[in-house]
Amino acid sequence: MTSAPLWRPSAERIAAANLTAFRTAAAAAWGCDLPDYAALYEWSIAAPEQFWPMVWSFAPVIAAHQGAVVIEHPNLMPGARFFPEARLNYAENLLRRRDDATAIVFRGEDRLSARLSHAELYDRVAQLARALAAAGVVAGDRVVGFLPNMPETIIAMLAAASLGAIWSSCSPDFGVRGVLDRFGQIDPKVLFAVDGYYYNGKHIDLGERVLAIIAALPSLERAVVVPYAGSALMPADLPKAAAWAAFVAPHRPGPITFAELPFNHPLFIMYSSGTTGAPKCIVHGAGGTLLQHLKEHQLHSDVKPDDRLFYFTTCGWMMWNWLASGLASGATLMLYDGSPFHPSPRALFDYAEAEEITIFGASAKYLDAIAKADLTPRATHDLRRLRTILSTGSPLSPASFDYVYASIKRDVCLSSISGGTDIIGCFALGNPTGPVWRGELQSRALGLRVEVFDEAGRSIRGRQGELVCTAPFPSMPLRFWNDPGDRRYRAAYFERFPNVWCHGDYVELTEHDGMIIYGRSDAVLNPGGVRIGTAEIYRQVETLEEVLEALAIGQEWDGDQRVVLFVRLRAGRVLDEALRDKICRRIRDNTSPRHVPARIVAVADIPRTVSGKITELAVRDVVHGRPVRNRSALANPEALDLFVDLGELRT
Secondary structure (H helix, E strand, O other): OOOOOOEOOOHHHHHHOHHHHHHHHHHHHHOOOOOOHHHHHHHHHHOHHHHHHHHHHHOOOOEEEOOOOOEEOOOOOOOOEEOOOOEEOHHHHHOOOOOOOEEEEEEEOOOEEEEEEHHHHHHHHHHHHHHHHHOOOOOOOEEEEEOOOOHHHHHHHHHHHHHOOEEEEEOOOOOHHHHHHHHOOOOOOEEEEEOEEEEOOEEEEOHHHHHHHHHOOOOOOEEEEEOOOOOOOOOOOOOOEEEHHHHHOOOOOOOOOOOOEEOOOEEEEEEOOOOOOOOOEEEEEHHHHHHHHHHHHHHHOOOOOOOEEEEOOOOOOHHHHHHHHHHHHOOEEEEEEOOOOOOOOOHHHHHHHHHOOOEEEEEHHHHHHHHHOOOOHHHHOOOOOOOEEEEEOOOOOHHHHHHHHHHHOOOOEEEEOEEEOOOOEEEEEOOOOOOEOOOOEOEEOOOOOEEEEOOOOOEOOOOOEEEEEOOOOOOOOOEEOOOHHHHHHHHHHOOOOOOOEEEEEEEEEOOOOOEEEEEEHHHOEOHHHOOEOHHHHHHHHOOOOOEEEEEEEEEEEOOEEEEEEEEEEOOOOOOOHHHHHHHHHHHHHHOOHHHOOOEEEEOOOOOEEOOOOEOHHHHHHHHOOOOOOOHHHEOOHHHHHHHOOOHHHHO
């Protein structure tokens, strides 16, 4: 670690931060001393019955009723219920602005663009909500989207939520099987599907895929086709189907009658990656999602009404839901669909410059890729309004921290954030009033009692262990869909340590009270009984100029486990003995001899989920001759074939 932080906020920035205003207001309201973030965090977890109502009023949440009870059954996980008397509507909170300021900016590669004001967004949601109600949609029905990250997706979600329907989505790069593995479990009433999309300058027709999906969902009563890239395979007389324009045409905009629903009314169904079996259908509540996102946006990311909030995401990743909630803070949503490298590797920074994006979010893999492409946006783009960069999806390497400050912008708050679909939010994330330390997530999330446990369930600091949360929080899942007795839900998070959420990440709390993520604990390597996070290896290997990306697994060998490292090399490079030695030296010198792989194998591609995360577990199964139960969860399932019968792994 470096002896000094990479960045500190100015006194002016600290004074202007939402977090500072919140801390001051909380101290005054509750008569407590909250001089800094550390004190605020300790208060937030010690007094949740004070903290969460303070978030509610600071945001503020729009509700018909809040109620006097903050937490019912506060000592139960699962079982605790937040604001059990409250009545609200998620969509009403996102549609709070109805002026002519810009609500949504959209760019689809270099092919399409669009803008909507808050007033226009409200009217289009109102019109579609009336169409859905006329089609028989009521509270609790499932409305699903097979859609890109485009304005119509936001509109469809908000229209469904205004009625109390449950929204779920998959991005159009999913195959038919992947879509049906998800939507087929939840019996949707209405499907919104796009006719095609663009990626890397190419047109991908979805006509046959959409027809197959409609035919395989017996619960479906209506399918609405959203025009985008065009398809020759959408017959006008398709049973149950209508074009978007025809579906909404009989209805006119007007005031929306928002359904007043309980705090824990279901809002979203999200999905686990599904690489080790059928995806789990995770049900999230409207109030918990809203409150968590308001807190993360306004306090941890300093989102304000004049911000232009961007996250490079698809509708198959929880960051889309997170981004959409930015409307509740009055921000402008900056949507982008397609390849981030088309028509050039500068595409996203061209967008950031042209639209004056203030908060820029992307995956750690994206930042690593542009670093390897030698992009220097600080020299080529005017990023004066950019003040925050967010990163998630996988651990952000220390080298990527260096790259951001050297090549993107010096005066920027770089917040690596980590949580997941499971909580539709973050356990560790940004602190706009605090320093950024190389390789560390800035802070634990306010209101979440986050700890690190060793294998015996003892809380530790300065050592690697399991990320846990030892008290309830509002955005815990309500349940898994079709899970009698919550059996699968409990098994997923609460079996390891009773009454404690065990997230499945291998982490460390640092001396700065920040966090380092070492990877998924179910992918932790264990050679000779020593636990090693895969991210520790990736951080070293991926700094090498020759290596584009890496994947490590533990291979069962001679009654123990040995580390096998797969590398995807830059074009024209060869994995010879010199490069093998270089990789091993880099790992040994910067970690330990235990981290050095027993075998290093070059592969042409590395399998990843549709949300872009590499999947060590699927590769581990292939190497050991075990079936991969859900190849359709992968964006590039053919890459798994590269790991079958590798001669290097037999010696």
